[in-house]
Amino acid sequence: MIRKCSLTKLNDFFAAIAGDKTLYIPASDGAGGAVYKKWDSNTQYLDVLNTVKSPKDFFFPHTEDLMEFKVKGKNIELLDIRQESEDFVVFGVRPCDVKSFDILDRVFLSEPVDSYYASRREHGIIISLACSKPSETCFCTTFDIDPTEPEGDISAWKTDDALYLRANTEKGEALMALVEHLTEECDDAPVVAQKQNVKKILDKLPLAGLKLDVFGKGKTEELFDDPAWDTLSEACLGCGTCTFVCPTCQCYDIKDFDTGNGVIRYRCWDSCMFSEFTKMAHGNPRLTQKERFRQRFMHKLVYYPDNNDGLFSCVGCGRCLAKCPVSMNIAKVMKKLGGEK
Amino acid sequence: MQKINRDVLIDRAISLLNSGQVSSVLGWRQGEFFYDVTPAVFTDENDIRENFVWNDFCGANFSKYLVSKTKASDGKILVFLKPCDTYSFNQLLTEHRFDREKVYVIGIPCEGMVDTGKLKAQVGDGLVSAQSTEEGLLVTTLYSDEPVNVDIKSVLAERCINCKSKKHVAYDELLGDEGQIEDSDRFDEVARIEAMSPDERFAFWQGELSRCIRCNACRDVCPACTCEKCVFDNPVSGVENKAPVNSFEEKMFHIIRAFHVAGRCTDCGECSRVCPQNIPLHLLNRKFIKDINGFYGEYQAGECVGSRAPLVDYNLEDLEASDVFEGRDTQ
Numbered sequence: 001m002i003r004k005c006s007l008t009k010l011n012d013f014f015a016a017i018a019g020d021k022t023l024y025i026p027a028s029d030g031a032g033g034a035v036y037k038k039w040d041s042n043t044q045y046l047d048v049l050n051t052v053k054s055p056k057d058f059f060f061p062h063t064e065d066l067m068e069f070k071v072k073g074k075n076i077e078l079l080d081i082r083q084e085s086e087d088f089v090v091f092g093v094r095p096c097d098v099k100s101f102d103i104l105d106r107v108f109l110s111e112p113v114d115s116y117y118a119s120r121r122e123h124g125i126i127i128s129l130a131c132s133k134p135s136e137t138c139f140c141t142t143f144d145i146d147p148t149e150p151e152g153d154i155s156a157w158k159t160d161d162a163l164y165l166r167a168n169t170e171k172g173e174a175l176m177a178l179v180e181h182l183t184e185e186c187d188d189a190p191v192v193a194q195k196q197n198v199k200k201i202l203d204k205l206p207l208a209g210l211k212l213d214v215f216g217k218g219k220t221e222e223l224f225d226d227p228a229w230d231t232l233s234e235a236c237l238g239c240g241t242c243t244f245v246c247p248t249c250q251c252y253d254i255k256d257f258d259t260g261n262g263v264i265r266y267r268c269w270d271s272c273m274f275s276e277f278t279k280m281a282h283g284n285p286r287l288t289q290k291e292r293f294r295q296r297f298m299h300k301l302v303y304y305p306d307n308n309d310g311l312f313s314c315v316g317c318g319r320c321l322a323k324c325p326v327s328m329n330i331a332k333v334m335k336k337l338g339g340e341k
Numbered sequence: 342m343q344k345i346n347r348d349v350l351i352d353r354a355i356s357l358l359n360s361g362q363v364s365s366v367l368g369w370r371q372g373e374f375f376y377d378v379t380p381a382v383f384t385d386e387n388d389i390r391e392n393f394v395w396n397d398f399c400g401a402n403f404s405k406y407l408v409s410k411t412k413a414s415d416g417k418i419l420v421f422l423k424p425c426d427t428y429s430f431n432q433l434l435t436e437h438r439f440d441r442e443k444v445y446v447i448g449i450p451c452e453g454m455v456d457t458g459k460l461k462a463q464v465g466d467g468l469v470s471a472q473s474t475e476e477g478l479l480v481t482t483l484y485s486d487e488p489v490n491v492d493i494k495s496v497l498a499e500r501c502i503n504c505k506s507k508k509h510v511a512y513d514e515l516l517g518d519e520g521q522i523e524d525s526d527r528f529d530e531v532a533r534i535e536a537m538s539p540d541e542r543f544a545f546w547q548g549e550l551s552r553c554i555r556c557n558a559c560r561d562v563c564p565a566c567t568c569e570k571c572v573f574d575n576p577v578s579g580v581e582n583k584a585p586v587n588s589f590e591e592k593m594f595h596i597i598r599a600f601h602v603a604g605r606c607t608d609c610g611e612c613s614r615v616c617p618q619n620i621p622l623h624l625l626n627r628k629f630i631k632d633i634n635g636f637y638g639e640y641q642a643g644e645c646v647g648s649r650a651p652l653v654d655y656n657l658e659d660l661e662a663s664d665v666f667e668g669r670d671t672q
Contacts, residue, residue: 052618
């Protein structure tokens, strides 16, 4: 069943949710991009395709304190310093980004379960938003994601005059109850019309024909020594832009911060593109950028599928295409290794 | 539109390659779209004919690549440099970062490069194609029925609007006409920030730098950042950091980096071009350039090979540190 909320009531809609739970919505970052901001009555919703950083921050933050060690005399006290998570709502998550949560779940929620991540997932409620204007950098359909039919606790479609909502889960149903007075039952014709329009655009997307044939489970030996890695990686600067804007990159480092009388142990995102990423006691097995570069794409297109029933760990959001300083990205890698270019 | 046609560059590249004068060519490779060109090493004639591009989207400065590419190559490398790139080239030579004998430089005039972010802000998302015209670009998008005419000036990168020089300060061969050092307004924005109250200025930089995701792209692209091992990547340095511990640390990273490249930064603007968060990092560097000019007299890093930057040079007439602290300058 679908309900609609007039866009003239959008602020009331946000207020009704924020009155009960912390709400985050895409807003201007002041520099031409979008960022998820905590809603208050001054927060203006920004209707953009994608935020610069993906919403993975909500469940797997860029930095996060794990525990604290305090030295008292000859004793070391161990403190669990995590704050109890409260329910929160994220509005406007695009279909690709919603799918990225499944990919992260398989990493963090398989045994041993990451309790920090699990707690946030449990408390997070996702209102997804179907795409109405895909970008030329979009290729989510390559990974069988339908940008007109987003997953999430509530699926939403935004037309020129209304927000159409459909609850998919119990969490979603409960949230819909909060906004019942602002919404009304309705016909889904405008949603169907939007879907049809977007599908026409999808066929015209420059990356619509991107192929996955040569990737997936068991392809390591065929691809690992492909000479194309040399040319693909030659311009790579070794920065972490692609990994830090990526919704599915999940690698992290755990480090200690010296507080003067103890240690705060925290974790922060790491990047396989960084030269120290695989540094071990004996040295570093990945000596050049080629090996680091290869790792990132092999992980997404071969290793992750190897370990996860063939599921690829890319959702085609296009962030790396838009942001790489040298414009090298997974689409170019897929075409080159796939023999297209 | 660029004054020199792509075909002229291609002909020179192929002729130098075929005659054996160079063994490889550092140029721009066509991407998936019209704007996403990638720096590339070409060694094959057909590859050059098909994929070498020279257009309004060739912003990348190749000078820094010469540090690694000359080490990896036995033969000579042909590199195409825009005027601003030649300043970085000279600065790297001043710092003995590569062997000049292994490089053949062709200087190419530049009419400025397009900032794709500005282009998208103007014509919308879904860029499909762009055709250069005399005055600008004819752009088609997924959502426009007719091509949109875009005035090139309205989408040029900030560093190109405030271009400091269309003159090449290094080359073995020049294509087209040599340009002049420009009357640039590049310090206007710095002056505007200087005029702020300390609180306003702090708020300005806090707003900008709080967006930093510490990807290190600014550092990794910077031709003045060629340390074999950056202190921020070195776990034994004690300051290695992959992510912000707190906001104070975050701000320190960029200011420390600006200090480190002060006097060596040529103001090529690559830091701001690559920043995924659109932080105007070049303004920090320009502040130092402006101060150095004021305290020690005009100095342009990279203008000539071997020049001594004021910060590593000593004159009896130099300002005392206290003069600087109290805001006295030579002007």
